[in-house]
Amino acid sequence: MASITDTLARLGDVSTPFTAPAVGSLRDEELLTAQRALAEVRRRLDAVSTAIAGEIAHRSRRELGHSGLAQSQGQRTAEGLISQLSGGSAREARTWVKTAELLPTARIVPEAPPLAPWMKALGEAVAQAAISPEAAEVIRTRLTAAARPGAEDALAEAAARLVADAASLTIEQLVVRASRFRDEIDLAGIAERERELHEKRFLRFTKQPDGMTRVSGLLDPESAAIVIPVLDAVTAPRRSGPRFVDPAEAARAEDLVRDERTTEQLVVDAFVDLVRQGSRVDDGTLLGERKPAVRVLVTAKDLDGRNGAAYFEGQADAVSIATAERFICADGAIPLLFDGDGRVLNLGRAQRLFTEKQRVAIAARDGGCLMCDRPPSWCEAHHIDHWEEHHGRTDVDDGVLLCRFCHLLVHNRGWRIRRTGGDYTLEKPDGDRVIRATALPTRSPALQRMRASA
Incomplete structure (x- = not known):
């Protein structure tokens, strides 16, 4: 098998077909050495790519119009042509073009302002394959935000330190470090940068x-x-x-x-x-006096037969009857039932939802979701006898706390929770489709203590 060194030596020979080497037999140290060598080769290739991208951009500059290199090749911009030729992203192409402006070999545009010394140092670092164009762009954009009269020496020192550290940092770590240098140099600009970021939120x-x-x-x-x-x-x-x-x-x-x-x-x-x-x-400050309610549109036939389709108001795609039942059960959904002639039969009967006082009582009794460990604040009150299908009553004894995920499982999989006295069990099929009952003990420590001391 050819060594990694041999593979690296042949990378530039594009006249022969390339085959990636098998690396499964390499020792750990060989893998690490190979990765470091590849990183060095990639920085060198990026340095060449940056220089070429800069020249393509120069030959595609706007004043050349249709005679420019990019437009003569059917592309509107240099970045578009570079992306097409490299098979990379437009973002990568823009990074190459911007970084090319810093290179010692960059074409000087007469009307362009002279580069600051610290920017020239970044370009030299890229040309020498000390840092990648992406790292140079991170440092350039962060420190440019701190460029103020009298800050030249601080910027030069920061750029030098960041270039030296870049080889041992990920891009994400370099962003953090460069941002800290920026803020140390320009404390007065922190508020304005914060405002600019705040304005970009959406x-x-x-x-x-x-x-x-x-x-x-x-x-x-x-x-x-x-x-x-x-x-x-x-x-x-x-x-x-x-x-x-x-x-x-x-x-x-x-x-x-x-x-x-x-x-x-x-x-x-x-x-x-x-x-x-x-x-x-919400006390009405955010949502107003009329809080939004989820409305489920479903025919009485589909709901009674538990087979068919239901729809959330404002959504075009159907949901299962099991999902409709779950929302009708606990989420404040209002079932708008239709008969075969399209007439609205009802908007739900009185007190379909558990009151706040009932929820408090159920939470005190159950201590959270009876099927997992979610606390009461994450739970919904579930009618163990389904409100529509079994005409279940909205009584504390017939309601249990389930988190949204467990509530979905119970409804969508057709499971049942039953009560015997003050105890609850979950009925669901096992692997052989035999219905098995699993105890659902309370998670309330106070109720557990009371039962233990009874």
Whole structure:
């Protein structure tokens, strides 16, 4: 087998077909040495790519019009031509072009202002393959924000230190370090930079043809500091989070590790739960006096037969009858029932939802979700006799606390929770489709203590 050194030596020979080497037999140290060597080769290739990109940009400059290199090749911009030729992204092409302006060999545009010495140092570092163009762009953009009269020496010192450190840092780590240098040099500009980031914040929901809704957005640092730790706390056990001494916390961590949902799905469900809980406690400041309600549109025939389709008001895609029942049961959904002629039969009968006092009583009795470890604040009140199907009563005895995920399992899989006196059991089929009953003991420590001392 050819060595990694031989492979690296042949990389530039594009006249022969290339085959990636088999690396499974390499020792650990050989793998690490090979990765370091590849990083050096990549920086050298990037230095050449940057120089070439800069020349393409010069020959494609705007004043040349259609005779410029990019437009003569059918591309509107130099970045478009570079992306096409390299098979890379437009972002990478822009980085090469911007960094090329710093190179010692860069074409000088007469009307362009002279480069500051610290910027020239960045260009020399790229040309010598000491740092990558991406690292140079990170340093350039961060320090440019701190460029003020009288800051030249501080900028030069910061650039030199960042160039020296870049080889041992990831790009993400370099961003953090360069940002700190920027802020140390320009303390007075922190407030303005904070305002600029705050102005960029947004959250957008885009309906997709497949029925999903895409969420995209940007959080400014303050918003991220509020949102991210909360969502991280949900998924920490999945990401080698802290080890828990408390048995309850340790059990919660184990449940999350075994949870069938992906980490990203856990984040979505947690976000939805937080929005739901926030809407419940809003005093009208955010949502106004008329809080939004989820409305489920379904025919009486489909709901009675538990077979068919239901729709959320404002959504075009159908959901299962089981999902409709779950929302009717606990989420404040209003079932708008239609008969065969399209007439609205009813808007739900009185006191379909548990009152706040009833929820308090149920929470005191159950101590949280009876099927997992979620606390009462994360739970919904579930009618053990379904409100529509079994004409269940909204009584404390006939309601139990389930978190949203467990509530979904019960409804969508057709499971039942039954009560015998003050005890509850979950009935669901086992692997052989035989219905098995599993006890659902209370999680309330006060109730456990009372029963133990009775």
